[in-house]
Amino acid sequence: MNILVTGGAGFIGSNFVRHLLAAHPEHSIVNLDKLTYAGNLENLTDVEHLPGYTFIRGDICDRDLIGSLDFDAIVHFAAESHVDRSILDSSPFLQTNVIGTATLLEAARERCCRMLHVSTDEVYGSLPQGLFTEASLISPNSPYAASKASSDLLVRAYHETYGMDLLITRCSNNYGPYQFPEKLIPLVISHALQGKTIPVYGDGQNVRDWIHVADHNRAVDLVFHHAKAGDVYNIGARNEQKNIDIIKTLLAVIAKKTGRDREGLFRLITFVKDRPGHDRRYAIDPAKIETDLSWKPEIPFDQGLSDTVAWYLENRSWWERVISGAYLEYYRLQYGERFGG
Ligand code: NAD
Numbered sequence: 001m002n003i004l005v006t007g008g009a010g011f012i013g014s015n016f017v018r019h020l021l022a023a024h025p026e027h028s029i030v031n032l033d034k035l036t037y038a039g040n041l042e043n044l045t046d047v048e049h050l051p052g053y054t055f056i057r058g059d060i061c062d063r064d065l066i067g068s069l070d071f072d073a074i075v076h077f078a079a080e081s082h083v084d085r086s087i088l089d090s091s092p093f094l095q096t097n098v099i100g101t102a103t104l105l106e107a108a109r110e111r112c113c114r115m116l117h118v119s120t121d122e123v124y125g126s127l128p129q130g131l132f133t134e135a136s137l138i139s140p141n142s143p144y145a146a147s148k149a150s151s152d153l154l155v156r157a158y159h160e161t162y163g164m165d166l167l168i169t170r171c172s173n174n175y176g177p178y179q180f181p182e183k184l185i186p187l188v189i190s191h192a193l194q195g196k197t198i199p200v201y202g203d204g205q206n207v208r209d210w211i212h213v214a215d216h217n218r219a220v221d222l223v224f225h226h227a228k229a230g231d232v233y234n235i236g237a238r239n240e241q242k243n244i245d246i247i248k249t250l251l252a253v254i255a256k257k258t259g260r261d262r263e264g265l266f267r268l269i270t271f272v273k274d275r276p277g278h279d280r281r282y283a284i285d286p287a288k289i290e291t292d293l294s295w296k297p298e299i300p301f302d303q304g305l306s307d308t309v310a311w312y313l314e315n316r317s318w319w320e321r322v323i324s325g326a327y328l329e330y331y332r333l334q335y336g337e338r339f340g341g
């Protein structure tokens with residue numbers, strides 16, 4: 001199969017490309033990515049030479065471009081993904097997450113092909129108690145979450161209206177290698193290593209349900225290969241954590257791995273004004289994917305966090321080039337001429 005992966009130069013998408021090339025050498029991949037600030041081809045330097053892999057720089061809103069590509073199925077990761085940015089300006093979120101998804105749905109309709117839409121637990125909003133199931137009310141609270149909810153509803157409508165072979169996955173907060181250092185875990189690690197203050201929104205008691213990106217991608221793989229048309233699957237590792245607890249754990253791990261003064265690192269913690277509309281708690285019920293597809297997370301949180309700190313320590317030049325903006329040059333130098341810039 002020739003699979004169109006959108007957003008394959010981002011955090012989860014690049015980990016998925018690497019996973020798919022290793023786990024399914026029978027498939028080939030066309031990675032379509034616009035290379036926004038979040039797209040980084042340096043995430044893929046170890047696999048970009050493989051014969052089953054092609055990169056195309058382009059926008060998922062570009063119907064003609066998508067129509068010209070050769071593929072039999074779509075796994076759709078491309079999105080504007082950061083809540084704080086959506087609060088500052090929602091327009092790129094509406095354009096990419098809503099219009100872009102609609103454009104891909106039209107392309108899938110033309111070819112009668114399977115499309116898996118990667119979504120988020122944030123579409124369900126904030127949860128005082130209990131767990132999000134696939135039947136929970138869609139009740140988004142940020143412009144990001146509302147744009148993802150809108151795209152989920154379009155996917156649902158295209159399945160109902162046209163009988164298309166469409167799937168939705170809704171995953172909880174991911175962490176792991178190649179995550180852009182604007183998200184909580186890589187932000188804490190990179191700030192701690194630079195001696196910069198660590199901003200904690202509000203009282204730090206907000207709860208997120210964390211999963212390693214490799215466990216998420218194994219679930220996406222299973223859903224893509226085995227779910228039936230119209231299925232929706234929640235993905236989560238039953239791992240609720242308060243923000244402040246994660247920050248303290250990360251700082252303790254960094255102190256241990258680097259020999260830095262633990263109390264000195266803890267003094268970087270700075271409580272700041274809360275994010276507007278800040279969801280208090282997310283928690284996923286993954287029972288459906290566990291039962292239907294025998295999926296289970298394999299990476300315990302302590303291990304995953306420790307490995308992630310080790311990765312950011314070993315790959316300091318990766319995140320320093322992201323922070324300085326130097327990574328944006330990589331595409332032009334490596335691909336600019338070959339792919340038309
Ligand atoms: P990311 O921001 O790291 O990567 C997004 C990628 O999409 C980038 O490579 C970017 O260049 C590309 N992109 C953006 N607009 C595009 C466009 N118009 N056309 C083509 N490419 C475009 O995001 P991520 O954290 O890897 O998230 C991937 C997907 O998973 C998103 O759909 C997100 O909603 C979902 N998700 C993320 C998390 C999480 O914790 N990060 C959790 C659940 C679901």
Ligand code: TYD
Pocket residue numbers: 083084173182183184185187199200201206207208243275
């Ligand atoms: P984030 O990584 O932005 O993911 P999301 O908003 O999609 O859950 O944030 C995770 C949690 O950490 C969220 O409750 C907001 C909080 N947070 C901070 O306290 N400080 C920060 O600097 C960031 C980026 C997030």
